[in-house]
Amino acid sequence: MLYSNPFAANFFPELVNCTICPRHCNADRLSGKPGYCQCDSSFLISSACIHKGEEPALSNTQGICNIFFSHCNLQCIYCQNYQISDNSSDIKPQNINEILVPIINILKTGIRHVGFVSPGHQIPQMKHIIEALKDFSNNLTFVYNSNGYDLTETLKSLEGMIDIYLPDFKYINPYTAKLLSGAEDYPEVAKKAIKEMYFQKGAYLAYDDNGLAESGLIIRHLILPGHIEESKNILKYIAGEISTSVNISIMSQYYPIPRVANHPILGRTITFEEYRDVFDEVERLGFTNGWSQEFGSHDNYLPNFNNENPFIPKKI
Numbered sequence: 438m439l440y441s442n443p444f445a446a447n448f449f450p451e452l453v454n455c456t457i458c459p460r461h462c463n464a465d466r467l468s469g470k471p472g473y474c475q476c477d478s479s480f481l482i483s484s485a486c487i488h489k490g491e492e493p494a495l496s497n498t499q500g501i502c503n504i505f506f507s508h509c510n511l512q513c514i515y516c517q518n519y520q521i522s523d524n525s526s527d528i529k530p531q532n533i534n535e536i537l538v539p540i541i542n543i544l545k546t547g548i549r550h551v552g553f554v555s556p557g558h559q560i561p562q563m564k565h566i567i568e569a570l571k572d573f574s575n576n577l578t579f580v581y582n583s584n585g586y587d588l589t590e591t592l593k594s595l596e597g598m599i600d601i602y603l604p605d606f607k608y609i610n611p612y613t614a615k616l617l618s619g620a621e622d623y624p625e626v627a628k629k630a631i632k633e634m635y636f637q638k639g640a641y642l643a644y645d646d647n648g649l650a651e652s653g654l655i656i657r658h659l660i661l662p663g664h665i666e667e668s669k670n671i672l673k674y675i676a677g678e679i680s681t682s683v684n685i686s687i688m689s690q691y692y693p694i695p696r697v698a699n700h701p702i703l704g705r706t707i708t709f710e711e712y713r714d715v716f717d718e719v720e721r722l723g724f725t726n727g728w729s730q731e732f733g734s735h736d737n738y739l740p741n742f743n744n745e746n747p748f749i750p751k752k753i
């Protein structure tokens with residue numbers, strides 16, 4: 438299944454005048470003129486590795502094969518994956534075979550869940566990887582793990598291709614979205630995107646015989662210090678406009694990266710009172726499905742993309 442001319446795959450017509458994400462840059466990425474995300478038409482991937490820290494329905498004990506795309510169409514000042522998401526960071530383009538070989542080696546261990554992390558600005562490349570992997574196995578589960586800043590039109594083009602949507606729902610207040618991620622329209626975009634994902638998948642996760650999710654929607658939310666009303670308003674929106682049966686995943690792992698270590702609000706982890714406040718709201722609103730990280734879980738989740746597996750500390 439490997440390509441004899443691995444660079445032939447890089448012709449993606451959608452990137453001639455790129456409007457695949459809500460930034461609508463109209464950049465000619467095919468001619469090497471990148472837009473906001475600073476990506477051309479190459480495959481720009483920082484890591485393909487086994488990740489065991491995802492929701493149990495996705496990773497269980499064996500883990501998921503996560504593919505981390507470089508750069509991002511949001512530039513959150515506190516990004517926990519800042520080493521690879523910063524649009525000014527250097528990235529080495531890879532050919533399709535360089536991408537596929539490590540993925541296939543992971544899948545040969547029996548893992549059949551493939552997660553695409555922050556793929557919103559490299560959708561044609563992601564689709565190409567999916568098509569190539571289908572030649573390897575027709576029994577894979579593809580997970581779209583995005584920041585929620587996705588165009589509805591682009592999501593419609595993924596219907597039938599993506600098995601599980603795993604979007605973030607970061608902000609509901611445009612001011613917060615502008616301040617922390619440079620995207621004032623994030624709340625409106627994310628609401629529409631998540632409604633489209635819900636339209637495609639409904640509220641319930643389908644499971645296989647081993648208890649692993651096969652199809653559905655899981656909405657993630659990272660609690661930020663000093664932003665508890667934001668979290669509670671997002672929960673209210675999901676409960677009122679989507680469903681209290683949809684799976685939610687509430688993350689408490691926030692850790693201040695070096696860039697915000699001295700930030701007056703983001704320069705600390707969340708307090709137990711903030712954690713409890715959000716989960717009281719989850720309970721009050723009557724959500725019935727999902728997961729929560731334990732308080733203090735920031736010790737377990739911050740990746741280091743300088744390591745071969747960003748989630749396994751380097752041996753000394």
Ligand code: SF4
Pocket residue numbers: 455456457458459460461462463464466471472473474475476510557558559
């Ligand atoms: S994918 Fe990149 S170039 Fe295309 S619209 Fe989004 S930010 Fe702009």
